Amino acid sequence: MLNIRFEQAKTLKEKPQDETKLGFGHIFTDYMFQMNYLEGKGWYDPRIVPYGPISLDPCCVVFHYAQEMFEGLKAYRTADNRIQLFRPDKNIERLNRTNERMCIPQMHPADVLQAIKALVEVEKDWIPHSEGTSLYIRPFIIATDCHLGVHPSKSYLFTIILSPSGSYYAAGINPVKIIVESEYVRAVRGGTGFAKVGGNYAASLIGQQKAEELGYAQVLWLDGIEHKYIDEVGAMNVFFVIDGEVITPTLEKGNILPGVTRASCIDMLRSKGYRVSERPLALEEVRVAAEEGRLNEAFGSGTAAVVSPIGELNIDGKTLVINHNEIGPIARMLYDELTGIQWGRIPDPFHWVEPVCKG
Ligand SMILES: Cc1ncc(COP(=O)(O)O)c(C=O)c1O
The missing domain is CATH 3.20.10.10 (D-amino Acid Aminotransferase, subunit A, domain 2)
Structure with missing residues (x-):
């Protein structure tokens, strides 16, 4: 069980008024989840913090050797106003299979699910209401060691960002x-x-x-x-x-x-x-x-x-x-x-x- 700390944003963004114009991947919510990894220490400092730029040293492994991964899933708002995910366990299994291939450390599935749920709950007002709309969830991990040379990193940053997204088929299903x-x-x-x-x-x-x-x-x-x-x-x-x-x-x-x-x-x-x-x-x-x-x-x-x-x-x-x-x-x-x-x-x-x- 993660002990997630919360850092309050100074100001909140204005939520989109027109849900027909959400599109995909353009708008991001007020907060993001982050957690670091260091060899010998494991994953540490789980936190929900204001959404914003990540500052990284230019020699970070991810920039040069692309040691990174990502996932994609959605949170849905039901007609009777419940918020739910669809098979997040499958995404989390895939995350760990990707991590294994990319020499990124494994994550505890329960921790990842807890992190996703905690962030979605904080940001639930961002989940649009119209038919077919949802909140896209993008977890990703980047290698943050500072050196050149092709070796797996010993440190990583795990982040989850959220993006309200429009109905894919707003104009009806089009082949x-x-x-x-x-x-x-x-x-x-x-x-x-x-x-x-x-x-x-x-x-x-x-x-x-x-x-x-x-x-x-x-x-x-x-x-x-x-x-x-x-x-x-x-x-x-x-x-x-x-x-x-x-x-x-x-x-x-x-x-x-x-x-x-x-x-x-x-x-x-x-x-x-x-x-x-x-x-x-x-x-x-x-x-x-x-x-x-x-x-x-x-x-x-x-x-x-x-x-x-x-x-x-x-x-x-x-x-x-x-x-x-x-x-x-x-x-x-x-x-x-x-x-x-x-x-x-x-x-x-x-x-x-x-x-x-x-x-
Ligand atoms: C290359 C590729 N294949 C298949 C899929 C479909 O996967 P999923 O059903 O988990 O979204 C995706 C979706 O992200 C993809 O990027």
Whole structure:
């Protein structure tokens, strides 16, 4: 159990009035959680302090060798004004798996959950009320040792910041256009694809930039070895429904981020009797299935969009329209069920919801 100290802010920010203009990742709340680590001492000085700049020495390890990690989850306000999280245990498990890969010390799961809940409770008035809005929670860790030379740091800073975010589908669910990246790769076997680290996203920027220039929302990454199998989309895992089989790329090779939404979609689908396979999925299999009219639908899954139908896939310059560019029945069902549980509109038979406090 952490003994969290609290430092009162001198002034508080004005909260956004117009919840339709929240967007994503632009507005941050009044406070942040922080805790330090030092080898031999462990994690220490848990505190909730006014949100503000972090002062670091220019030689800090994080600036040069990118020893850092992050997570992303949301707090939801229910219609009867309760504040809740969705499967935070999954994010915390992933945090520790990322830490292990990045030589960052492990954290006590109960401490991380306590820190998230404590900060969300302090900032509960920042959680928007409108349909589909939420409070995005961004925990992250940076290596703070001051030296040049490629070695794991002996000191770290753990921080949690919060950002009220708007409804992803304010204008209704819109299928997205995705382009298959044929030149660059995001992850390779043995690399850091399964971990949530900034370096993965830095390496993906060039592909994302190319995609946007061509009018596509995101990139579909192929495996880094054969360039043949589907890995995932920029910030989403992917599902393809072929002949009624719901297929999502296997996590076994360690090059795909194990999404919390992905796991929830699989559990939800299996509970309803759908045939779900986690297996290698060649791009060619998708292309042929589409050609033969056996590709029923495709969608991405992630915390931001929950489920995002893929309406168009560009493979080597050829456009493949999926399900007439409309949301498919499986994506619709998953979206309704998952958002229903997250915003407390329907019962939670899986016990995925973690209550925080009254709103
Ligand atoms: C690369 C990548 N894949 C998949 C996901 C989906 O993961 P989750 O469902 O945990 O949000 C994300 C989301 O952050 C991501 O960045």
